Amino acid sequence: MPLDRERIVAAAIALADEGGLEAVSLRKVAARLKAGPMRLYGYISTKEELLDLMVDEVQAEILPEERSSDWREALRNLANGTRQTALRHEWLADLLGGRPTLGPNGLAVAEATLAALDDFADIDTVMRAVETVSSYFTGAIRREIANLRAERATGLSRHEWQRASGPYLTRMLATGRFPALTKAVYDGTDVDAEASFATGLDWVLDAVAAKLTRP
Structure with a gap:
């Protein structure tokens, strides 16, 4: 299945739900998605950007x-x-x-x-x-x-x-x-x-x- 930001963010949220923020890294997200870490950099530049995207995704649940x-x-x-x-x-x-x-x-x-x-x-x-x-x-x-x-x-x-x-x-x-x-x-x-x-x-x-x- 091809990668996209939505899949990457969803995988990162799943990791964080299971083990907290310390469980989240681009390498670990890539492993969850069975992809090479370098492939993620085409969609996410830094871990900080990934965290911002994770926060924005779950904020939809607040409204x-x-x-x-x-x-x-x-x-x-x-x-x-x-x-x-x-x-x-x-x-x-x-x-x-x-x-x-x-x-x-x-x-x-x-x-x-x-x-x-x-x-x-x-x-x-x-x-x-x-x-x-x-x-x-x-x-x-x-x-x-x-x-x-x-x-x-x-x-x-x-x-x-x-x-x-x-x-x-x-x-x-x-x-x-x-x-x-x-x-x-x-x-x-x-x-x-x-x-x-x-x-x-x-x-x-x-x-x-x-x-x-x-x-």
């Missing part, structure tokens, strides 16, 4: 099927779409927050994000709002993926790790040196990653709403 007319719901859908895409392709978390990709899907995500706030006149305020929401969900997604990787690396779930760490933490808290942390450990409500993400996102959207004014 909702229908655009909401409510700006909060539209941004919430895009944030949740990014989280779900990163959970399917964990390597994406390593590339979020860098220079924007300028492929068609990346531009479509950017357009949908800005269009959600199109009713607000001050573009500079809109840009700061978009940056604020993006910074929140990028950080939250990276933290969630890091925890998932830690679970796999240690073989311990979050609750198993908490139980294993319990005796040491109990001794440290009993010293009285960490009163605020003690209150959080004993009185705080334990929530899962999805609930934490949703609550934090709502709080950020509330803060953004206070800064937005319509023309």
Whole structure:
């Protein structure tokens, strides 16, 4: 079967889904496609270009099927779409927050994000709002993926790790040196990653709403 960019990018995404970004190189992609590495250079110049193409390809999964007319719901859908895409392709978390990709899907995500706030006149305020929401969900997604990787690396779930760490933490808290942390450990409500993400996102959207004014 002849090579093309679509096959090369699909093979690279499959490798990254299986083994992370460290599993991706032009040589390994060529091996997956049963082709000589030099053949790939007719389509892809560098690994950085390949990574940009991979990101743009999976960004198609972020966009909702229908655009909401409510700006909060539209941004919430895009944030949740990014989280779900990163959970399917964990390597994406390593590339979020860098220079924007300028492929068609990346531009479509950017357009949908800005269009959600199109009713607000001050573009500079809109840009700061978009940056604020993006910074929140990028950080939250990276933290969630890091925890998932830690679970796999240690073989311990979050609750198993908490139980294993319990005796040491109990001794440290009993010293009285960490009163605020003690209150959080004993009185705080334990929530899962999805609930934490949703609550934090709502709080950020509330803060953004206070800064937005319509023309």
